Amino acid sequence: MPPHAGHPVSETLPPQVRVHVLGAGPVGLAAAALLQSSDRFSVHLYEKRREYTRTRMVQLAPYLVADSIASYCNDYIDGESVEAIFEPSELAEGLAFRQSIPTDLMELLRGWTVGFCPLNAIERSLSDLIDARHAHPVTRTAGAITAQDAATMLESGDVLIDCTGTNSLLRESLAPNAGAGDGSANTFKLRLEYAIVVTFLYGHAYDCNEYCKYYKNIDNAYYKFIPAVKRTFYDGHVTHVTGIVNITAEDFERMPSRFDGAWLRGNFPQVAQSMDRFIAKVKTETNGEIVGDLDIIRIPLDLYRARNSTSLSLHLAGTGEHPFARSPVFLVGDAAMGSPYFQSISLGFECAMFLAGLLMQRDLPLAQMLARYEQFAYKQWLRVYMRSKMIKHNKDLFERIGDTFALLEQLHIY
Numbered sequence: 001m002p003p004h005a006g007h008p009v010s011e012t013l014p015p016q017v018r019v020h021v022l023g024a025g026p027v028g029l030a031a032a033a034l035l036q037s038s039d040r041f042s043v044h045l046y047e048k049r050r051e052y053t054r055t056r057m058v059q060l061a062p063y064l065v066a067d068s069i070a071s072y073c074n075d076y077i078d079g080e081s082v083e084a085i086f087e088p089s090e091l092a093e094g095l096a097f098r099q100s101i102p103t104d105l106m107e108l109l110r111g112w113t114v115g116f117c118p119l120n121a122i123e124r125s126l127s128d129l130i131d132a133r134h135a136h137p138v139t140r141t142a143g144a145i146t147a148q149d150a151a152t153m154l155e156s157g158d159v160l161i162d163c164t165g166t167n168s169l170l171r172e173s174l175a176p177n178a179g180a181g182d183g184s185a186n187t188f189k190l191r192l193e194y195a196i197v198v199t200f201l202y203g204h205a206y207d208c209n210e211y212c213k214y215y216k217n218i219d220n221a222y223y224k225f226i227p228a229v230k231r232t233f234y235d236g237h238v239t240h241v242t243g244i245v246n247i248t249a250e251d252f253e254r255m256p257s258r259f260d261g262a263w264l265r266g267n268f269p270q271v272a273q274s275m276d277r278f279i280a281k282v283k284t285e286t287n288g289e290i291v292g293d294l295d296i297i298r299i300p301l302d303l304y305r306a307r308n309s310t311s312l313s314l315h316l317a318g319t320g321e322h323p324f325a326r327s328p329v330f331l332v333g334d335a336a337m338g339s340p341y342f343q344s345i346s347l348g349f350e351c352a353m354f355l356a357g358l359l360m361q362r363d364l365p366l367a368q369m370l371a372r373y374e375q376f377a378y379k380q381w382l383r384v385y386m387r388s389k390m391i392k393h394n395k396d397l398f399e400r401i402g403d404t405f406a407l408l409e410q411l412h413i414y
């Protein structure tokens, strides 16, 4: 490492470490809760939102609480990719770290892997858990942090963890050539498609599977309404349904960011008809009614990752005057990578666990710590990329069912 880069290669973190966690969404909270349990860290948590209001139903992946390599690789799609990408020793290390997770946190994780839960309930539970632990209180700061604030707050030996989500506060600051381009030098992004996400409550038990997606869309040549697998959840009173309808880039431009069913019916009748046909079939089958209105948002479905998920490149480039070249910075959660199709919270928790495991290794030289996190994040990205591309391909095939030639063109066997 160049002599002016701030940390010699062999330097380790000091015995007592101040860790700044930016963003108290699910992943920032999980990172804070993991580090809080060690005497070594004083954790500072920064959050701009006053309340946790996101009520969408989410479920965490069982691999988060796996206790063996076999159970970690249990998912029939993901399992093979995991075994192809990670060495057995890496998987064993991750499992060993899980054994050290405090019981209060592990209990919460276990609960979230077996049933659906509103996102804000996860956030509140983690936040309450952090506040209830008196041994190592976490210092909280309310309000929006800027990249400048983050740079100024750093003292020698501090660690900075950016958990500020998709529009990460620091992602673009971690590219050595940041400022030379359009401000996205550190983000690799694939726009897979555009969609509307339709969420509603249904006053009867309703479970969706692949056959249901097909049969209920049989009359929908375009704008198929697709409840994601495991995106329906019956809580004993109502079923929470989240469905996705692909739209064109032009449709996307003409829609507001959030609207209801009436607006969709008035402005995009073709999209609404497909959705209503699907819902009508659900009603005929189960004799229920929609409770309340439909909540609809339009989103671009992007698959992305940070090319640099730490400040390692800045260290190596020897840009010693750059504030993030002198301190270890890590991107975790949606700040580091994201897929529109699945389990991003679990992915973020997984990265938070790995990072906490690294930070707890007292003798690990800083440069190695950064390099190991980079490698881990890249491997997680490969896992996400493979699964996302498979889902996108299956969706494309699904859209063409009924049109044999279009389907064959999409198949690409060999």
Ligand SMILES: Cc1cc2nc3c(=O)[nH]c(=O)nc-3n(C[C@H](O)[C@H](O)[C@H](O)COP(=O)(O)OP(=O)(O)OC[C@H]3O[C@@H](n4cnc5c(N)ncnc54)[C@H](O)[C@@H]3O)c2cc1C
Binding pocket: 022, 023, 024, 025, 026, 027, 028, 046, 047, 048, 049, 056, 057, 058, 059, 060, 119, 143, 144, 145, 146, 163, 164, 165, 166, 169, 197, 332, 333, 334, 335, 342, 343, 344, 345, 346, 348
């Ligand atoms: C419609 C929809 C459905 C989804 N369904 C699922 C699902 O079923 N399962 C799943 O796993 N994932 C799902 N996701 C994705 C999931 O919500 C995200 O992956 C997850 O919220 C990411 O967590 P995070 O903590 O990394 O980021 P975020 O949840 O975005 O949290 C970032 C936090 O940082 C704070 N923050 C940002 N900037 C600043 C700043 N400058 N200063 C201070 N604080 C700041 C924000 O207020 C926020 O609290 C879904 C997403 C969408 C849009």
